[in-house]
Amino acid sequence: xxxxxxxxxxxxxxxxxxxxxxxxxxxxxxxxxxxxxxxxxxxxxxxxxxxxxxxxxxxxxxxxxxxxxxxxxxxxxxxxxxxxxxxxxxxxxxxxxxxxxxxxxxxxxxxxxxxxxxxxxxxxxxxxxxxxxxxxxxxxxxxxxxxxxxxxxxxxxxxxxxxxxxxxxxxxxxxxxxxxxxxxxxxxxxxxxxxxxxxxxxxxxxxxxxxxxxxxxxxxxxxxxxxxxxxxxxxxxxxxxxxxxxxxxxxxxxxxxxxxxxxxxxxxxxxxxxxxxxxxxxxxxxxxxxxxxxxxxxxxxxxxxxxxxxxxxxxxxxxxxxxxxxxxxxxxxxxxxxxxxxxxx
Ligand code: 1HN
Numbered sequence: 001x002x003x004x005x006x007x008x009x010x011x012x013x014x015x016x017x018x019x020x021x022x023x024x025x026x027x028x029x030x031x032x033x034x035x036x037x038x039x040x041x042x043x044x045x046x047x048x049x050x051x052x053x054x055x056x057x058x059x060x061x062x063x064x065x066x067x068x069x070x071x072x073x074x075x076x077x078x079x080x081x082x083x084x085x086x087x088x089x090x091x092x093x094x095x096x097x098x099x100x101x102x103x104x105x106x107x108x109x110x111x112x113x114x115x116x117x118x119x120x121x122x123x124x125x126x127x128x129x130x131x132x133x134x135x136x137x138x139x140x141x142x143x144x145x146x147x148x149x150x151x152x153x154x155x156x157x158x159x160x161x162x163x164x165x166x167x168x169x170x171x172x173x174x175x176x177x178x179x180x181x182x183x184x185x186x187x188x189x190x191x192x193x194x195x196x197x198x199x200x201x202x203x204x205x206x207x208x209x210x211x212x213x214x215x216x217x218x219x220x221x222x223x224x225x226x227x228x229x230x231x232x233x234x235x236x237x238x239x240x241x242x243x244x245x246x247x248x249x250x251x252x253x254x255x256x257x258x259x260x261x262x263x264x265x266x267x268x269x270x271x272x273x274x275x276x277x278x279x280x281x282x283x284x285x286x287x288x289x290x291x292x293x294x295x296x297x298x299x300x301x302x303x304x305x306x307x308x309x310x311x312x313x314x315x316x317x318x319x320x321x322x323x324x325x326x327x328x329x330x331x332x333x334x335x336x337x338x339x340x341x342x343x344x345x
Contacts, residue, residue: 002032002037005028005029005031005032006026006028006029007029008026008029011026039312040311040312042081042091042280042310042311042312043079043081043082043091044079044081044082044090044091044280044308044310044311045079045080045081045310046080046294046295046297046299046307046308046309046310046313047077047078047079047080047089047306047307047308048299048301048305048306048307048308049077049097049305049306049307050302050305051120051302051303051304051305051306052302054075054097055121055161057075058073058075058097058099058161059099059159061073061075061099062099062101062159067100067101067104067105067106071106071107071109072096072098072106072164073098073099073100073106074096074097074098074099074164075096075097076094076095076096077089077095077096077097077306077308079308081310087168087169087172088168088169089282089308090169090280090281090282090308090309090310090311090330091169091280091310091311091330092167092169092170092258092280092330092333093165093166093167093169093259093280093281093282093308093328093329093330094113094164094165094166094167094168094169095163095164095165095282095306095308095328096163096164096166097120097161097162097163097164098117098152098161098162098163098164099159099160099161100125100152100153100154100159100160101154101159101160102124102154102156102157102158102159103154104153104154105151105152105153105154105184106151106152106153107151107181107182107183107184108128108149108150108151108181108182108183108184108185109149109150109151109179109180109181109182110147110148110149110150110179110180110182111146111147111177111178111179111180112146112147112171112176112177112178113146113166113167113168113170113171113177114143114144114145114146114166114167114256114257114258114259115143115144115150115164115165115166116141116142116143116144116164116165116166116255116256116259116261116328117136117140117141117142117144117162117163117164117165118139118140118141118142118162118163118165118284118286118326119136119137119138119139119140119142119160119161119162119163119223120138120161120162120163120304121138121159121160121161121304122136122138122156122158122159122160122161123137123156123158123160124154124155124156124157124158124160125152125153125154125155125156125160125162126152126153126154126155127142127144127150127151127152127153128149128150128151128152128153128184128185128187129142129143129144129145129148129149129150129219130148130149130150130185131149131185131186131187131188132187132188132192132193132219133187133188133192134192134219134220135192135220136160136162137222137223137224138223138286139223139224139226139227139286139287139324140220140221140222140223141220141221141223141226141246141261141326142219142220142221143216143219143220143255143256144219145215145216145219145256146167146257148216149182149185151184151185153184163284163306165259165282165328167256167258167259167330167333170258170333192218192219192220193217193218193219193220194218194219194220194221194222197217197218198217198218198249201225201249204217204249204250213250214250216248216255217248217249217250218248218249221246221255223286226244226263227265227286227324229244230242230244230263230264230265230324231265233265234265234267241264241265241266241270241272242264242265243262243263243264243265244262244263245260245261245262246260246261246262246263253332254331254332256332257332257333257336258330258332258333258336259328259329259330259332259333260328260329260330260331260332261326261327261328261329262326262327262329263286263324263325263326263327264324264325264326264327265322265323265324266288266290266317266319266322266323266324266325267319267322268319268320268321268322269318269319269320270317270318270319271316271317271318272316272317272318273314273315273316273317273345274315274345275342275343275344275345276312276313276314276315276342276343276344276345277311277312277329277331277340277341277342277343278311278312278334278339278340278341278342279311279329279330279331279334279340280308280309280310280311280329280330281308281309281313281315281327281328281329282306282307282308282309282327282328282329283301283306283307283308283309283325283326283327283328284305284306284325284326284328285301285302285303285304285305285306285323285324285325286303286304286324286325286326287303287322287323287324288303288319288320288321288322288323288324288325289301289302289303289319289320289321289323290317290318290319290320290321290323291317291318291320292307292315292316292317292318293314293315293316294307294308294309294310294313294314294315295309295310295313295314296314312343314345
């Protein structure tokens, strides 16, 4: 049993005044705020954002604010536990929905946080990362690792919308977040590495003496391949949920240092109750519909919608139809800090 700790009120007023004057405070009345017993007490609340609601608001932003005045035309998905305007969906994950209209460009910059795009709607959009042109097709996952130049463009003729996930809250907390701006980048005139060097899983460019392997060898993960792989996993999974982690094809490690991405396929009526995890998570629905209960709150989700869960949440998914989701989480960060944990339900 944890002992009951003394309170501030128990201390004489003149002593409390003297402490304030000296710029110090007693730890014991505040100890449980920062070290609660047994498990964290998250500020984060479960969130849910229907695409049907966000889409017209985002298109309206396209009428109201030219991209030149926004640099990035984004609506930020705020954690309900922190209130609208909070630049985070969970403790460590920032999520926004970005709109680019035909012919528009978003200028190059690079920054300390890492970003990932999941494409929600539209054809013809692309991101250029360090000179590599990465086409954006629905469901694709596109990396913009910290420190890499990136700009966006649009060759198509309908609005393009994508979800941005960044480890921004962490960098803000560390007072380590900043950007450097520049002009649009020159593009190498060749398809991206997912279509050339890493076209087939299990194969990588031949090593030679002195071969330098890029830290981020493949920055686009086409959805068509993810879906095909999930279907085969589901077919031979004996009813186990089909889940695939996005990994670096050279190292097998998570694609980024802090954020991880896991694609999941649920069959019609399939129920899944994962263990409670020390990670916080955001789920983006690629296709399908269903319900998820997060710590007793039931969320009815649909295609292109997004919902979130705090750390150690009790999560129960049930698909109404065949569904595909991508989970954005912070397991890589927690493994690096050596505290990632799962607790059985
Ligand atoms: C950013 O660089 C992008 O490059 C999008 O598209 C959203 C949110 C906060 C900080 C940087 C982008 C961002 C961002």
